[in-house]
Amino acid sequence: MRRLLATKALLWFIAGGALILAIVRFARGMGATTALTDLTPWGFWIGFDVMGGVALAAGGFVVAGTVYVFRLERYHAIVRPAVLTAFLGYLAVVGGLLFDLGLPWNIWHMVIYWNPHSPLFEVGWCVMLYLTVLALEFAPVLFEAARHPLLAKAYKFLKSATVPLVFLGIMLSTLHQSSLGSLNLILPHRLHPLWYTPILPIMFFVSAIGLGLMMVSCESLVSAWLYEREPELEVVQGLGKAARWVLSGYAVLRLGDIFVRGQGPAIFAGTYESWLFITEFLLSAIVPVVLLSLPAIRRSAGGLTVTALMAVTGIVMNRIDVGGLAQVGTTGTHYVPSWMEVWMSLGVVAAAALAYFFVAERFNLFHAGPVKREQFRYNLPTFDPGTLVAHPDPYTAGLGRYTLAGVFGAAVVLGLLPHSAFAGLSLKSQRVTPPGFGDRVLIDGNRTREAVLFEHKKHVEREGGEASCVRCHHLNNPAERTTGCARCHRDMYQTTSIFDHSLHAARLGTGKGCASCHVDNAALKDVAHTKACLDCHTRMLPATAAVKPRQPPRLGPAPSYVDALHGMCIQCHEERAKDPRVNKPALAQCATCHTGKVPSFDPAKPDARQTL
Amino acid sequence: MDTLIELGRGPLFRFAVALAVLGLLRHAVLSLWGMRQVLRRAGDKRFALGPVIQRTLVHLNPVRYFTGNRGVYSILSTLFHVGLILVPILFAGHIRLWQRGLGIGWPALPMSVADALTILTVVTGVLLVVGRAWFVASREMSRPQDWLLPPLIAFEFLSGYLLAHPGSNPFDLQLVTLLHVGVGDLLLLVTPFTKIAHCAMLPFSQLVSEMAWKFVPGAGHDVVKTLGKEGQPI
Numbered sequence: 001m002r003r004l005l006a007t008k009a010l011l012w013f014i015a016g017g018a019l020i021l022a023i024v025r026f027a028r029g030m031g032a033t034t035a036l037t038d039l040t041p042w043g044f045w046i047g048f049d050v051m052g053g054v055a056l057a058a059g060g061f062v063v064a065g066t067v068y069v070f071r072l073e074r075y076h077a078i079v080r081p082a083v084l085t086a087f088l089g090y091l092a093v094v095g096g097l098l099f100d101l102g103l104p105w106n107i108w109h110m111v112i113y114w115n116p117h118s119p120l121f122e123v124g125w126c127v128m129l130y131l132t133v134l135a136l137e138f139a140p141v142l143f144e145a146a147r148h149p150l151l152a153k154a155y156k157f158l159k160s161a162t163v164p165l166v167f168l169g170i171m172l173s174t175l176h177q178s179s180l181g182s183l184n185l186i187l188p189h190r191l192h193p194l195w196y197t198p199i200l201p202i203m204f205f206v207s208a209i210g211l212g213l214m215m216v217s218c219e220s221l222v223s224a225w226l227y228e229r230e231p232e233l234e235v236v237q238g239l240g241k242a243a244r245w246v247l248s249g250y251a252v253l254r255l256g257d258i259f260v261r262g263q264g265p266a267i268f269a270g271t272y273e274s275w276l277f278i279t280e281f282l283l284s285a286i287v288p289v290v291l292l293s294l295p296a297i298r299r300s301a302g303g304l305t306v307t308a309l310m311a312v313t314g315i316v317m318n319r320i321d322v323g324g325l326a327q328v329g330t331t332g333t334h335y336v337p338s339w340m341e342v343w344m345s346l347g348v349v350a351a352a353a354l355a356y357f358f359v360a361e362r363f364n365l366f367h368a369g370p371v372k373r374e375q376f377r378y379n380l381p382t383f384d385p386g387t388l389v390a391h392p393d394p395y396t397a398g399l400g401r402y403t404l405a406g407v408f409g410a411a412v413v414l415g416l417l418p419h420s421a422f423a424g425l426s427l428k429s430q431r432v433t434p435p436g437f438g439d440r441v442l443i444d445g446n447r448t449r450e451a452v453l454f455e456h457k458k459h460v461e462r463e464g465g466e467a468s469c470v471r472c473h474h475l476n477n478p479a480e481r482t483t484g485c486a487r488c489h490r491d492m493y494q495t496t497s498i499f500d501h502s503l504h505a506a507r508l509g510t511g512k513g514c515a516s517c518h519v520d521n522a523a524l525k526d527v528a529h530t531k532a533c534l535d536c537h538t539r540m541l542p543a544t545a546a547v548k549p550r551q552p553p554r555l556g557p558a559p560s561y562v563d564a565l566h567g568m569c570i571q572c573h574e575e576r577a578k579d580p581r582v583n584k585p586a587l588a589q590c591a592t593c594h595t596g597k598v599p600s601f602d603p604a605k606p607d608a609r610q611t612l
Numbered sequence: 613m614d615t616l617i618e619l620g621r622g623p624l625f626r627f628a629v630a631l632a633v634l635g636l637l638r639h640a641v642l643s644l645w646g647m648r649q650v651l652r653r654a655g656d657k658r659f660a661l662g663p664v665i666q667r668t669l670v671h672l673n674p675v676r677y678f679t680g681n682r683g684v685y686s687i688l689s690t691l692f693h694v695g696l697i698l699v700p701i702l703f704a705g706h707i708r709l710w711q712r713g714l715g716i717g718w719p720a721l722p723m724s725v726a727d728a729l730t731i732l733t734v735v736t737g738v739l740l741v742v743g744r745a746w747f748v749a750s751r752e753m754s755r756p757q758d759w760l761l762p763p764l765i766a767f768e769f770l771s772g773y774l775l776a777h778p779g780s781n782p783f784d785l786q787l788v789t790l791l792h793v794g795v796g797d798l799l800l801l802v803t804p805f806t807k808i809a810h811c812a813m814l815p816f817s818q819l820v821s822e823m824a825w826k827f828v829p830g831a832g833h834d835v836v837k838t839l840g841k842e843g844q845p846i
Contacts, residue, residue, distance in 0.1 A: 400642055407634040407804075415627025422714065 004226045008357060009405040011350040016406030017413035018347020021340050024421045025099055032420045035338045039447070040324065042100075044337035047323030048345050049096025051180055052316040053089055054127070055204070058212030059219070060086020060134060061166075061173040068166040075239075077232050080141055080365050081223065082216045087134040088352040090127060096348050119182040126176030133169045137162065141363050178205040184322055192326040193263045194277045200322075203257070206250045207284065211315040213243040214288070218308040221301055223360065231301050240304055244292040247311065251285035273329055280321055284314025332447060340421075343413065445485035452485075613786045620793035621709070628800035635804025636812035643816050659822065668818045685743055688736045695733030696765060699726055705776060723776075730773045737766035757806045761799075768795045 025033045036043045063082035066072050098104040110124040136158055143155035158165075181204030188196055197203065217236045224231035258264055267274055288311040297303035324335060359365055439457040463471050472483040508516050515521060516531075523529035576582055651657060670676070674693075677686035700706060704720035711717040721729070741762045744750045771792040774781040781788060803809060810817075836842055 399645075403638050403642065404635075407631065407638050410634055411627050411630035414630035415623045417626070 003228075004357075005401070007226060008354065008402055011354050012402040012405040013409035013412075014343070014346050014350040015354065016409030018344050018350065018409075019406075020410045020413045020417075021344045021347065022099065024340075024417065025344070026104075028421055030100075030102065032418075033338065033340045033344070035335060035341065037333070037335070039331055040327075040333045040335040043324050043335060044320070044341045044345060045096055045100040047320035047325070048316065049100070049348055050093055051319035051323050053093035053096060053348075054177065054180060055208045055211045055315060055319055056215050056312070057086040057089025057093070058173065058177060058208040059216035060089075060137075060212070061169045062209055062212035063216055064137065064166045065170050068163050069170070075235055077366075078216060078220055078235055080138075081219060083134060083138050084141070084356060084359055084365060085215065085219050087131070087138050088355050090131045090134060091355075092348045092352040093127065094131065095351075096345065099344060099348075119179045119185075122179045123176045123183065126172045126179065130169060130172040130176065133165055133172065137165050137169065141359075141365065144364065173208075174205065177208040178202065180204050180319075181322075187327070190327050190330050191322065192266075192273045192329055193261065194258060194266050194273055195318075195322050195326040197257050197261065199253075199257055203250070203254065206246065206253060207315050207318060210243055210246040210250055210285075211312060213239045213246060214308040214311040214315075217243070217304060218312055221305045221308070223356075223366075224301075225305075227360070229366070233301055233304075236301075236304055237298050240292050240298055240307070243308075243311065244289055247285045247289050247292075251281070251289065254281065254285070271329070273326060276321060276325060280314055280317045282314070283310050284318055285311075288314070339416070447484065454485075613790055617786070617790050617793055620790065620797055624797050625793070625800075628797040632800040632803040636809060639804060639809055639813055640816065643813070643820060647819065664818050664822050668815055671818060672814065685740075688739050688743070691732055692736035692740060692762075695729040695736070695769070699729050699733065699769065699772075702726070703772070703776075727773065727776070730769045730776075733769045734766045734773070737762045737769070757802075761802075761806065761808065764795055764799060768792065768799060771795070 021033065030036060034043060034045075059082045063075060063079055066075050067079050098107065101107060110121060111128075115121045140155050140158045140162075143151045143158070146152060146155065178201035181200035181202070184191055184196070184200055185198070217239045220236055221231050258267065267277060288307050291297045291303065291307040291310075294303075297307060328335065439455065441454050441456055443452065443454045445452065445454065459472070460466065460468065504517070505513065507513075514525075517536075518525050518530055520529055651659065674686055674690040677683070678690075680686065698721065702719075702721040703726050704723065707717050707720050720726075741759065744754055744758060744762075771788050774783070774788050775785075775792055778785060799808070803811070836844075
């Protein structure tokens with residue numbers, strides 16, 4: 001049992017350190033413990049603890065469904081460990097989420113203040129309900145040896161409710177495993193195209209099934225190795241076969257989706273994202289599928305363990321990529337999780353693993369019954385001659401070693417903590433100096449690598465003199481030095497529709513007018529099968545136009561106002577701003593320049609345009 | 613050398629203090645937990661708290677040993693402990709470090725008293741080692757830590773005195789600082805693993821005697837197993 005002793009000691013070491021970090025996190029806040037910023041508000045905790053954690057726990061509903069719905073009784077031996085793993089996994093998710101929430105004490109708001117349009121609302125409810133279902137599914141294991149009549153009744157009732165609970169669990173899991181993917185559908189401009197897809201919810205669900213099968217295999221083989229018992233090799237081989245098909249389906253779906261969306265070349269672009277994708281895809285699908293197709297690997301416990309670990313790593317990596325790593329390129333951030341974030345996440349996993357061992361050693365988790373603690377060599381009374389301290393109880397003898405490991409972990413973390421963890425983040429005093437290059441300075445206010453001329457003096461005057469410095473130059477947020485342009489000029493960053501369909505339908509006549517643009521009546525009424533704007537508005541941009549677009553006009557969302565200004569309008573606006581009579585803030589309004597009456601669109605003269 | 617000193621006064625010091633405090637706390641909690649478990653399983657559950665507290669207080673009073681058969685040793689040991697406890701906690705220089713690091717402070721000993729106690733600790737520490745070497749019985753009972761700890765503590769106090777009086781210090785100031793910080797950290801680090809642990813465990817000593825040695829079913833077998841004398845007549 002030396003391997004179990006060493007494993008548990010390591011887990012206690014990690015958990016001890018994590019306990020200190022948890023105290024620091026709640027006492028000093030996320031700024032003192034994480035590398036998260038306003039630009040990267042989701043990091044390692046969301047990617048690994050929440051998204052990865054939920055997917056890792058998918059084995060519970062997969063195995064329970066296999067046994068109770070598909071009646072494949074030979075998998076019955078692994079139902080209890082799988083459900084326990086899922087239950088502890090979801091507890092870890094909720095625990096991890098509490099660390100990541102800025103206001104964790106408001107977590108109950110979701111129950112009272114409903115927002116049914118939010119995928120996060122659905123995920124929150126599903127996780128809450130599924131955690132309850134898992135607790136009820138696993139409770140009979142805890143109650144079966146209980147002598148109290150009330151617990152005996154509860155045991156009987158819950159046993160009889162197993163099948164409905166399993167069905168409920170499958171339904172809830174299907175909902176929230178996919179909804180975790182739906183969460184990211186609001187990030188088309190942030191998530192790299194190799195990961196962003198409209199079928200992200202399906203991807204998440206399919207990969208969660210594959211991960212569930214591999215995680216249960218992994219957990220079964222590793223626990224057998226740790227407790228030196230015979231592994232359920234036949235059962236795991238069956239899981240491996242199923243996983244091979246699921247992961248193959250996932251691979252086909254993933255690659256097919258990428259090529260259908262025309263993003264195939266991005267895989268071989270040699271960029272950071274392409275290498276990230278290749279690594280993830282090889283680990284999560286290709287290599288495990290190849291290995292699971294080899295009979296020699298399927299027959300070997302070691303081979304199956306390595307394959308399962310590889311697939312688990314790959315799919316968890318997918319969640320971390322979607323949660324943050326695949327957004328680095330578009331946000332231009334260089335987020336690297338702090339060591340405290342990583343330790344904290346490992347601490348959550350360590351606590352869940354220790355809870356698993358606790359249950360395994362006391363209840364009928366495996367077919368052979370609980371692992372007897374008395375058989376462990378380290379459960380002997382101890383009397384330490386060095387300290388003259390007696391640990392007289394045989395059961396605390398093992399605990400003595402583990403608590404020592406925990407104390408070591410806590411001490412190491414306390415030694416490594418940065419000063420901010422003790423004193424909190426404090427404002428550093430800065431010398432106030434005027435802009436270095438006169439009144440007009442070139443700034444990249446939004447950190448988008450696009451510099452604009454910024455009139456510093458005029459902003460000072462407009463905002464209320466020197467007392468207003470703190471409106472822009474503040475240090476309220478971690479790693480922030482000045483307010484970005486977008487924080488005040490919000491309306492300039494809203495994307496709007498360039499095309500008003502209702503207006504066109506009304507003008508052209510609903511019904512017969514449709515064919516004016518949707519020429520092929522049999523084809524889909526989408527952008528690809530519709531006339532382009534320039535087919536009718538042939539003189540929309542005459543050569544003499546003051547506005548010089550960087551790109552020809554196109555269908556789809558209009559550029560935001562700030563893009564329009566910086567890209568094509570700024571010269572004209574500067575010309576206009578020279579006129580002392582012009583109210584400069586009003587230049588943001590269309591009607592300031594477009595003073596003429598907008599003429600009605602005449603289909604007979606589609607190229608008619610208004611003048612300024 | 614400055615980097616090493618900062619390491620010893622910063623991360624390493626925090627690690628050492630944390631290990632010492634949490635390690636001692638662990639001993640206390642495990643001992644109490646173990647005693648509770650033993651009492652829960654013991655056949656004889658009688659337990660008189662009053663006499664235990666009385667015996668603990670009597671045991672903690674060193675004066676009663678001054679007139680015994682090891683009177684000189686008891687007096688030296690008591691004086692050694694007075695300096696050992698008071699100076700690290702109440703020396704003004706140390707309190708300033710706490711104020712700088714954590715913003716907490718408390719009243720300090722007058723400098724002259726701290727100096728006197730420091731010299732007393734160094735002298736008594738050396739005499740205790742000499743006494744241990746002199747008497748055969750003490751010498752034969754001694755473990756390596758019994759020889760190593762008093763000289764280390766005496767050195768820590770001596771180097772502290774030299775740092776507080778730079779005019780009397782014939783050695784390189786940086787080197788003495790590094791040694792003072794390093795040995796201080798080392799003493800903190802070994803606290804939960806050596807007899808220094810008695811600084812926290814002493815109040816439990818009588819409690820352990822009262823409760824922890826109650827026989828439980830199968831205790832005889834455990835004792836035989838622990839002694840490695842299974843199958844042998846006792």
